[in-house]
Amino acid sequence: MIKRTISERLADAVNAVLLLLIAATMLFPFLHIFAVSFSSLKDVLERDLILWPREWVTDAYYTILASKNFTRSLGVTAYVTIVGTLVNLLFTATMAYALTRNALGQRVILMMVIFTILFSAGMIPTYLIVKGTGLINSLWALILPGAISSFNLIVLRQFFLSIPSELNEAALIDGANELRTFFSIILPLSKPSLAAFSLFYAVGHWNTYFAGILYLSDSSKWPIQVILRQIVIVNEPTAALGQEVMLMMENPPPPITIQMAAILLATLPILIVYPFLQKHFAKGVMLGSVKG
Amino acid sequence: MKTKKLVLVTMAAAMTLTACSTGGDKGKDGASAGQSPAAGQSPAASDKKHAITGITYVFGNPAAANGPGQKMLNEKFNVDYKVEKVPQENFVEKLTAVVAGGEAPDMIGFRPNDMTLFQKWAKQGAFLPIDDATINKYPTLKAVPKEVWDQFKVNGKIYGIPSWAPIEGNSFLIRKDWLDSLGLKMPTSYEELKQVAIAFTKNDPDKNGKQDTYGLAMGQNINPDFAMGPYWQYNTWYHKDKDGNFIPGIISDGRKELIQFFADLNKEKAITPDFAVLNWADTNAQFYSGKAGVFLVAPRGMSQPYMEGLLKLNPNAEFAVLAPFKQPDGQQGFTAGTGFARFNALNAKLAKDPDKLNKVLEIHDFSRKFYPAAQQSAANKDFDFFYGGEGVGYKMENGKRVTLKPQEGLEPAVYFQDNTAWVPAGTDPEFDKAYTEPKLIQLTKDLMDLNGKMKHYYPPNYGVISETETTKGAELLTFMMNEQTKMIAGQRPLSDWDALVQEYLKRGGSQIIKEMNDGIKERGYKDLVWK
CATH class of the missing domain: 1.10.3720.10 (MetI-like)
Structure with missing residues (x-):
């Protein structure tokens, strides 16, 4: 085992956080689409940004x-x-x-x-x-x-x-x-x-x-x-x-x-x-x- | 080897294409030789089973090919009838490919925006002229007013058959409950509308204790345009320059006034924030989520699901329709529509087969028939057939026809080239029948009443085509929209207006104005027509 210096660990941590953030920006639209598709139209109109359905509705999928x-x-x-x-x-x-x-x-x-x-x-x-x-x-x-x-x-x-x-x-x-x-x-x-x-x-x-x-x-x-x-x-x-x-x-x-x-x-x-x-x-x- | 072969075939195809375009000119003689084929022919045609083809466009998804409705259609008219329905946004590409492929269908649909293509092909002799004898023979053609036919004249002959559209204009609806809760009256001028919009923003009209509402719902391309009369409309020709030539609304004083109005509202946060990047669906959502107080209302095509969504959020929402404002020139009213939505042309080759042509026109006439409310029942055989039979294709609920299983093609109606009923003049088109939500029905009725009471402006540019407009118009309009959006957002001062108009003229606008005015003069349109 090679011992890693503190600065190396720090760099790793920063990298991890950055990459996670980038991954989150990629996943975010999918999450939004997913959440809206399972929400009721009333909820969608009422709330500005939906990341998780308040109540689960499958009407949209049923229609499609x-x-x-x-x-x-x-x-x-x-x-x-x-x-x-x-x-x-x-x-x-x-x-x-x-x-x-x-x-x-x-x-x-x-x-x-x-x-x-x-x-x-x-x-x-x-x-x-x-x-x-x-x-x-x-x-x-x-x-x-x-x-x-x-x-x-x-x-x-x-x-x-x-x-x-x-x-x-x-x-x-x-x-x-x-x-x-x-x-x-x-x-x-x-x-x-x-x-x-x-x-x-x-x-x-x-x-x-x-x-x-x-x-x-x-x-x-x-x-x-x-x-x-x-x-x-x-x-x-x-x-x-x-x-x-x-x-x-x-x-x-x-x-x-x-x-x-x-x-x-x-x-x-x-x-x-x-x-x-x-x-x-x-x-x-x-x-x-x-x-x- | 595959690629080599491909290259060879491609070259061959390119040559074929050149051959095709020369072939198009030959058709010219054919068409003019075969004039007025339908004249004097009796409708009692022979028993020959004709194959009739057509191409047109659809919004949304078309019904399955060869549904039961298609078979019913073929049996009733003893034909092999097939209309291809293409998604509207790629319609022109498909149409040109099919025509270049040498198989122009018997009936060809066009979108209103495809006027230039239509005229080009008509000049090349691709279409059959529709003569007076034909028009007088079929009731749904006879019902089309002369002004509407005139828009389809090329070199003095009519080549297009319009599908009906209302001349009634759009207006704007306002949250009546908000007006009442703040003790405001209906605005009748832009100054009053501005005060109302600001009050909607600052005085908490829905009384929920939060400043979460505002005035006008607007999206990208400054849409809807909130024009309360032709004077302010960007897409009509109402104003004249100092030489007496008509100029487009986008560079008019009325538009400038409106941009100033929006800029003032934007400062007060009384229009949709970030409107410049908001798409149409999101703009709708702004109003139907109870955030905005003023939005577009149209005679037809309002979205009932959205309205129901709003009424679930705000069960006490009430609406009223704004009447057009009094213009600086003293006039007041709506702009009349062109009177058609889509239109169809007939293949010039039909001249060679009068029997088939009769069949085509007979079917066309049948599918354009209008059924007033009293005739909408299974007792009317044509109505019953058109919609697939009661209990199979549709059912009647409270005097309204409800389609059963719309995507399965149970109704013959969806298989016709032109299935828009031609509503005769002076008949109520009964737009409210499309809805079941009482408040939406009332709104539609109010708008139609208002249209009935008010005068309509008939613009000079209908049926006039400018070559420059076709090639540069869209780009130029986008440019103007972007610059005017900047003015509303405060990124470009409104004092730049004259410079912007000059830019417009320089980029091709003056050419458009010249060409349009030549056409308008040819039409003999001088003074503004209000009816």
Whole structure:
């Protein structure tokens, strides 16, 4: 045991307090949303700031869960998130790995990938492609157009490049072909980065909003964010100017308690994913894979 | 390889897009050739089952696709009818994508703010002109006043069918119980309103022994505007400059007076603190939590849950509607609305299929039918069908229709392109029917009575479009709102007003004024119209 000086302890204490404060500012909005969603509208109107319900009321949740729209679109989003993330990982990882091998045209393809980071096609051309491929009004329209994020692809390729080539050689000597090497050696070694990318992709899918409106004409296929926005923001035009004011007036917002309950229900599932992926971020996976 | 393919397809798509936009011009000839198709056609159409498509926007969540109401609609009219309902804030993006995709639906909805897009497409020949013969044939089209039709004329022809909206104006409601408890009378001028607002702030009108109340509930963008007549309204054209041109309210003397009024109140803490950053929901909460004494009241769309919340907190709350104030020019009254909310255009291609067009118009006419109180019962077959049948889609309670299971699509009503009844002139639209809370019903009735008694100002700018306004208007208005907010908060002196007006003119305002006045002159509007 190394003895710590008083100043070191003091610094630790200050750090702890500061970090706790920062954590509290992050948690505070969630606590507020949580408390309001379980309060009665009367309480919310009466009190300035609510951090804990005075009396517990579940009316807001009852209203939301009774609405088929909400639960159905929660299901749609869960489906798109799970299937979408799997598709993302499969395509991103395979293409990234292929681009680490010295094959003909590898550099050209890499340049084209980078090109799409710099220049994107825009809304209408992309819509035309989705329409041309017959994906309109299909949930695949939310998954396939963004199956590979160029940025993630390049970062993952960089990660694959950092894996010592001796491992590939060793696998080759043991008789593994490229496919076997990829699935049995490379992928298991890449778990931490795959976990990180699956989180990026999953959160992206969970927040799908505009693509849902653009590509899906059947409202029963809308993802949760569209429904959430309709509940929470429909009445909140940031530019509440001109004739919009009149439109806004004619469509009053649902009570704040329902809005908050909707936010909580729509955010909770993706929040729960985080702790489960946490363990994969543990360092030292590569430690000791190559000796000497 | 995937990416390479993607790039190729993208390029191909970009070329297709260019092809599309040239294709749009070709449509022009098609539309003008197929004039007045509906004229002289009898409604007894053939038995052919038409597929009719439409696109429009919704607030809130639309009913499920293919609900029972959709099937009822299709069976009744022997059609395959499908209207896509898009959330309003992304409606234009979706609409342009769908139209660029080459599949413009038969019926296209527009928001009032999309007038420029509508006019652009109408000029390119995308829409079917609505002629007099058509208008006279269908009662709910015939009921639309000429002034309202005029707003949809492009190159002399009508291309849009408006959905009804009240011309009745908003006003402001005041806590009558607070006035009474302080022995004050209803304010009839800004000076009196200022005294009332200050008294509400300092004299504890709710008698709870705490200074926890104040005067006016206001949020970001100086909303509501507390304009007690067109003279003070920022979003209408009432004032003229020295050359006799109309100028927008945002730079008028009336607005300056109002900003001064707010600045005075802000000093006395008689308007919402931090109003500059308060959103609309929170602004509502200020009034409905019993903190503020004056707030907006509209003929329709008041929130009953909020009102009930307030009455739970303050069971003795009483309300009164403020009448418009007498203006410096001697006039007094409301600003009339445009008389429409949303509007629809018909695809020019319908000209080629008069039989289908008849069907479209027949259905359109049906869904715009107005049912006065006396006809609202299952005994009226059309009414009963429209709302899904008594006991299935709705039930009657104290003479009011209550929708059962609104999200399941049991009522055909929710599947029509235009399901707003066109309320004929001189008919009571019965807005109070939307509520069950007696005090809210009374407020609505009071506001409508006041509207009935008072004159209405018909602004010159309705139906006039300025290109600059479309491109720069919103940005310019935001700028003005921000600067005027600073003036109210005391960060910029009010003596800067003339400089602010100059800035407005320089940033594109003078161009807007010129273009609007050209349009107004073309319309033949000279003197202020009060009716």
